[in-house]
Amino acid sequence: MAHPREGKIIGVRPGQVEVALADGVVTAFVPGQLKSGPRNRRHVVAVGDDVRIIAGEGVAVLEAVLPRRNEVARTAPGESRAPIQHVLAANLDWLVVVVCYGRPRFNARGCDRLLVLGEVSRVPPLLVFNKCDQGVMDPDPADLYVTVGYPVLRVSAHTGEGLDELRRHLRGRSSLLLGPSGVGKTSLLNVLAPDADHAVSEISTATGKGVHTTTRTRWVGLPFGGAVIDSPGIRSIQPWGLSADNLxxxxxxxxxxxxxxxxxxxxxxxxxxxxxxxxxxxxxxxxxxxxxxxxxxxxx
Ligand SMILES: Nc1nc2c(ncn2[C@@H]2O[C@H](COP(=O)(O)OP(=O)(O)OP(=O)(O)O)[C@@H](O)[C@H]2O)c(=O)[nH]1
Ligand SMILES: [Mg+2]
Incomplete structure (x- = not known):
């Protein structure tokens, strides 16, 4: 007998979603009427969504997306007369902006854009400077953000420096990691949740840029409580809902x-x-x- 159950979306693929239930993960199909949604939405479902599914014999179907408490969304890139919303993740406590001092080089414009994305989405930003083992820039751009009032952590996924403090911030919360490719988002996730063991790869020696190792947004539970959503590196982002009036x-x-x-x-x-x-x-x-x-x- 099919019966409704509630769970959380931990991954999205075309036409189907992975849903974490209390006792495991199932793949659920997204029925046509949920796929169509409002015309200005790229996807109706996002990682972090709480959902109801109907689980039957060997097959599960998404029945409803429960109301979101918030969402982080960009305007989908590309020229289009009517802007299209692309929700990166939903139901968040932190937008963790991950950057590093070099390889890839710290980019103040990109960093500020992501902080603005958090502000406009009303998801508090947490700024993390990774790769501290490689040395800190002088003057240290992190100091500016401390002055502005943001929580700022200097950490190293490789040496473990600063990670206890990062764990303290993430414990019991739902956090989206965003930042350029190659800053070490997945490396951080792998130390925070060693069982996840996601792929990381070397920075291109020619460009000092990452190679977009992570290709899908994924929700991963933390062994000390809470969850982290890893995402593909982003070059530039146009925050959804941003206007000259609220900038x-x-x-x-x-x-x-x-x-x-x-x-x-x-x-x-x-x-x-x-x-x-x-x-x-x-x-x-x-x-x-x-x-x-x-x-x-x-x-x-
Ligand atoms: N020195 C140093 N290197 C690091 C650190 N964290 C990550 N790296 C290296 O940086 C490179 C990129 O790491 P990833 O974790 O794949 O970066 P990412 O941000 O997930 O990149 P995308 O998935 O492409 O967005 C790898 O070679 C890592 O070994 C760190 O704390 N110190
Ligand atoms: Mg990655």
Whole structure:
């Protein structure tokens, strides 16, 4: 007899999902009526979704996706008149932005973009600088983010430095790892959940860039409680839901400055702008303001 059961999506493939139930993992087919969904959605289901399935003799079918408490989504790349939402993962407590100092080189624009993605999705960002064993840059870009107010950890998947603190942050929570290819997302996951043993590979010596080793987003339970979602490396991302109106509040150090002369000030070159004055006075880091302007170009 088929009966409904609740579980969590831990992997998505075309037309089917892997669902973790209390007593194991099943593959469930996604029926046509759930696949169609709203026209502006690339997928109706995402890793991290809580779902109800009907499990029968040797076959399971997805019946319903339960309401999400949040989602992290990008605008699907490519030119299209109507933007398409691509949900990367759902029901999260942390968006863990993983970066490193070199190989691949730290990129402030990309890092800020991911922090903004967390802010606009209302999933708190946790910034992790991996590969600390290779030495720290001077000046250390991590210091800037501490000043902004983000939780920042310096860790090494290879030596174990900083990992106890990382475990403390992840324990009992659901966390999405995002960052460029080659920064060591999967390497971190493999030390946090040794049984998972996912593939990692060497950085290309020619480009210092990763080679996109991870190709699918996957939810992995942590032995000390909680879960981590590993994802393929990303080059650039356009956060879904970002507009010229809500961009400034996605930068904590800009969000608190609300005394511009014009209410709809975009903080570019308007007179009486509190933010450009603060940048000129060195109270807001030029690098963060530069990221704001880049994102503003794509948002209006
Ligand atoms: N020195 C050093 N190397 C590391 C560390 N963590 C990972 N690496 C190396 O960095 C390379 C890339 O690691 P991955 O874990 O595959 O990186 P990834 O972020 O998962 O990459 P994608 O799956 O392509 O997004 C591998 O050669 C790892 O051995 C670290 O803490 N220190
Ligand atoms: Mg990986």
């Amino acid at each position: 400034a509040i996605c930068f904590p150090e800009l969000a608190t400055r609300t005394d511009c002369q014009f209410r709809n000030c975009r903080h570019r070159s308007e007179p009486g702008c509190e933010i450009t004055a603060a940048v000129a006075a060195g109270e807001i880091a030029a690098s963060r303001y530069e990221s704001y302007l880049r994102l503003l170009e794509g948002a209006d």
